[in-house]
Amino acid sequence: MLKDRTNVNLKDKARNMKIQFLRNGLPLPGNFEYVTISQKDREEFGLDKIQEEEERDYDQPSNDEGSSGEGTAGEDSREMDEIN
Numbered sequence: 001m002l003k004d005r006t007n008v009n010l011k012d013k014a015r016n017m018k019i020q021f022l023r024n025g026l027p028l029p030g031n032f033e034y035v036t037i038s039q040k041d042r043e044e045f046g047l048d049k050i051q052e053e054e055e056r057d058y059d060q061p062s063n064d065e066g067s068s069g070e071g072t073a074g075e076d077s078r079e080m081d082e083i084n
Contacts, residue, residue, distance in 0.1 A: 011035075014032070015035060015036070017032070017035075
């Protein structure tokens with residue numbers, strides 16, 4: 001089913017699925033909070049402020065990671081998870 005799709009096709013499919021979940025008032029499956037949608041769609045569903053807060057919380061290092069401002073291996077792996 002998904003084997004013949006490119007990365008772009010998969011990303012588009014994930015975006016479409018997220019929009020359908022939001023339109024139907026259904027909870028998002030795991031990790032769908034990391035699927036990006038257009039500004040227009042974020043405004044339609046009132047996600048701008050919520051998503052900005054989540055992104056701000058996600059980008060800030062916790063006390064365990066230190067506050068040197070330099071990235072850690074944990075941050076790099078999270079970034080790669082978002083890309084994939």
